[in-house]
Amino acid sequence: MIKHFINLEWKAFTRSASFKVNLALKILMIIGAFFMILYALGLGVGAYYIIEEMVDPDPLKIINQFLIFYFIVDLVFKYFLQKMPIVNIKPLLYLPLKKNQVVRFGINKTMISFFNIWHAFFFIPFSIVLLIEGYSFINVLGWHLAMLALIYCNNFINIFVNSKDRVFYAVIGVLVTLGALLYFDIFDITQFTAPIFSAFYTLPYLAIIPLAIAYLLYTMAFKYFRKNFYLDAGLAKKVDIAETDNMTYLDRFGSVSTFLKNDIKLIKRNKRSKMTIFMSVLFIFYGLLFFTGSIEAYDGPFWRIFAGIFVSGGFLFSFGQFVPSWDSAYYPLLMSQNIRYKEYLESKWYLMVIATIFSTILASFYLYFGWQAYIAVVVGAIYNIGVNSHLVLWGGAYIKTPIDLTSAKKAFGDKKSFNVKTLLLTIPKLLLPMVIYAIGHFAYNEILGFALVAITGLAGLLFKNKVFSIIEKIYKSEKYKTLVAYKQTN
Amino acid sequence: MINTSNLSKTYNNNTVLKIDNLDIPKGQSFGLVGNNGAGKTTYFSLLLDLIQPTTGHIKNNNVLVNESEDWKPFTSAFIDETFLIGYLTPEEYFYFIGELRGQNKADVDALLAQFQDFFHGEILKQKKYLRDLSKGNQKKAGIVAALIGNPEVIILDEPFANLDPTTQIRLKQIIKDLAEKQGVTVLVSSHDLMHVTDVCERIVVLEKGNVIKDLETNPATLKELEAHFASGATVSQEEE
Numbered sequence: 001m002i003k004h005f006i007n008l009e010w011k012a013f014t015r016s017a018s019f020k021v022n023l024a025l026k027i028l029m030i031i032g033a034f035f036m037i038l039y040a041l042g043l044g045v046g047a048y049y050i051i052e053e054m055v056d057p058d059p060l061k062i063i064n065q066f067l068i069f070y071f072i073v074d075l076v077f078k079y080f081l082q083k084m085p086i087v088n089i090k091p092l093l094y095l096p097l098k099k100n101q102v103v104r105f106g107i108n109k110t111m112i113s114f115f116n117i118w119h120a121f122f123f124i125p126f127s128i129v130l131l132i133e134g135y136s137f138i139n140v141l142g143w144h145l146a147m148l149a150l151i152y153c154n155n156f157i158n159i160f161v162n163s164k165d166r167v168f169y170a171v172i173g174v175l176v177t178l179g180a181l182l183y184f185d186i187f188d189i190t191q192f193t194a195p196i197f198s199a200f201y202t203l204p205y206l207a208i209i210p211l212a213i214a215y216l217l218y219t220m221a222f223k224y225f226r227k228n229f230y231l232d233a234g235l236a237k238k239v240d241i242a243e244t245d246n247m248t249y250l251d252r253f254g255s256v257s258t259f260l261k262n263d264i265k266l267i268k269r270n271k272r273s274k275m276t277i278f279m280s281v282l283f284i285f286y287g288l289l290f291f292t293g294s295i296e297a298y299d300g301p302f303w304r305i306f307a308g309i310f311v312s313g314g315f316l317f318s319f320g321q322f323v324p325s326w327d328s329a330y331y332p333l334l335m336s337q338n339i340r341y342k343e344y345l346e347s348k349w350y351l352m353v354i355a356t357i358f359s360t361i362l363a364s365f366y367l368y369f370g371w372q373a374y375i376a377v378v379v380g381a382i383y384n385i386g387v388n389s390h391l392v393l394w395g396g397a398y399i400k401t402p403i404d405l406t407s408a409k410k411a412f413g414d415k416k417s418f419n420v421k422t423l424l425l426t427i428p429k430l431l432l433p434m435v436i437y438a439i440g441h442f443a444y445n446e447i448l449g450f451a452l453v454a455i456t457g458l459a460g461l462l463f464k465n466k467v468f469s470i471i472e473k474i475y476k477s478e479k480y481k482t483l484v485a486y487k488q489t490n
Numbered sequence: 491m492i493n494t495s496n497l498s499k500t501y502n503n504n505t506v507l508k509i510d511n512l513d514i515p516k517g518q519s520f521g522l523v524g525n526n527g528a529g530k531t532t533y534f535s536l537l538l539d540l541i542q543p544t545t546g547h548i549k550n551n552n553v554l555v556n557e558s559e560d561w562k563p564f565t566s567a568f569i570d571e572t573f574l575i576g577y578l579t580p581e582e583y584f585y586f587i588g589e590l591r592g593q594n595k596a597d598v599d600a601l602l603a604q605f606q607d608f609f610h611g612e613i614l615k616q617k618k619y620l621r622d623l624s625k626g627n628q629k630k631a632g633i634v635a636a637l638i639g640n641p642e643v644i645i646l647d648e649p650f651a652n653l654d655p656t657t658q659i660r661l662k663q664i665i666k667d668l669a670e671k672q673g674v675t676v677l678v679s680s681h682d683l684m685h686v687t688d689v690c691e692r693i694v695v696l697e698k699g700n701v702i703k704d705l706e707t708n709p710a711t712l713k714e715l716e717a718h719f720a721s722g723a724t725v726s727q728e729e730e
Binding site for chain 1: 618
């Protein structure tokens, strides 16, 4: 029986859409995975010596202090990225299999997921280093087993939490608050949790407690799904309660409003597109790396423009590069309807412009780092609106990756989106403004540099219609290929 | 209204559709039947310019569909769920299609009011997105959306599949009315010989991409079709 299950899993894995890439990309992916593992190994081995050197002679103490955050972050990652296997069980329901067997298989499957395994690459080398450095074997073993158990506790907690968004956001809230309190020295949660983690080392037999908890959570998860092992209970797809919104305030955009309303609904109502909002918020804070001077390599003056473009353009880049893929699920409809490409594009363009302006306003806290920092953001925004908005739409026209709106997977970059044409288009997106700024900056002063970038941005607006008609031509000439590509969703 | 000439579609030396000549006059209700892989959906996709013909062309009201887009304003279709926008409620979807076809909200509401029976209270005001409706209800929404904006040509691929008997009967009446009373050219494909003979004035049988029968519907048509497909079944049994 197990043989069949494993066979099915293997086929699901090797035949998944993300594996249907050419050999070169497959090799790249394997190399990527290999380096990830290498980094984790390096971290596991190196963490001990780095902490010993730089922070404290007893690295285990420091590690124990931050483990609480480690496990919370782990839970967040699992929530976002780990897919629950329970749903795939459906086709097995009516087959002559024992329900217990199927449920146990579903839960066991989560245990061997990459999200649990990769911790081994940190904890095993770290534990070995501890032994080499003369920590006692029994104590290290106890600590190690406790960590293992806690990772699996997270795994089973995630199974419960996964279907309940509210629980998840509560966890995030707690995490942010604790982090902030720690940062401002108000309340240090680690003071309470660090002794618990150290206890697993000093009193190794305590490891039995997390092991017991993990086992308890396992049986709870098992009972939960065994009880709800019906199509209308545990296996039911979550149905959203629809909210209707006529968005009449958008009517002022005239004929574009038809598409604009749709695009806003698209972003609001789909998991995958909501991620773009999340990304754009992240990008707003990306500039901190540059303007706080925390990374030396970024100290050159033209890096300001680089930062400015990303701070204001997070949404522009993460949304714009996938136009028209956002509409891939119903592309045949659009292609057989009387749509005006110009209005279609214009709606996406307006959306990016609005988001860019909004990000720029939110980013006004950069004034704290001096007027140059914020001017860089504003100038970056002007360049984004004038030049980059056209370029991302142009680049997007060549991308034929269908987007599954309902899943948040693959939100962090998509291999297929990197082709030569889009790569070439990043030159004017990022390098050109940096060069323009550098010319002004070194020829006269920083004000001239900023002014030149802003002027380029404004000049870019003049080419809007030209670029739109080019994109329209691409859409038309690539129509059949695009339709075929979008069909291959799964 | 629709003229097909020398049309063929070939994938890797495998010809999936070959129609030398097929004229569908205005206001005809036209049925396409055939087994799986006969080329029904391929023909409809060519008609909507969703795939390119290998040879030949289709003219829709004298517009070459693979060269001009002028057929779009008077043609509408529901092929499959890729014609639905999953994250919209049915109402939002109807208004969106309406706006694309130059109809305001009141126009769309007036049209929808005629389909209260057809919807059977399961489409409108359900607080559900299209993606969460059942297959049958999705189909109902898609079919009605294809009627928005007074199109002159309506293409429906397998409209009867997944529908309950009551809705099937209502849909048959709707299609008949469109062709007879409003002069709309309706193209329907189906596996259900009974439904097609009930609805269509003319039935074309496709087999492996070729037109092998072109019948004017009369009381004997159903028998003839049944005999034809039954003989296909015995032939393939003999082959095995």
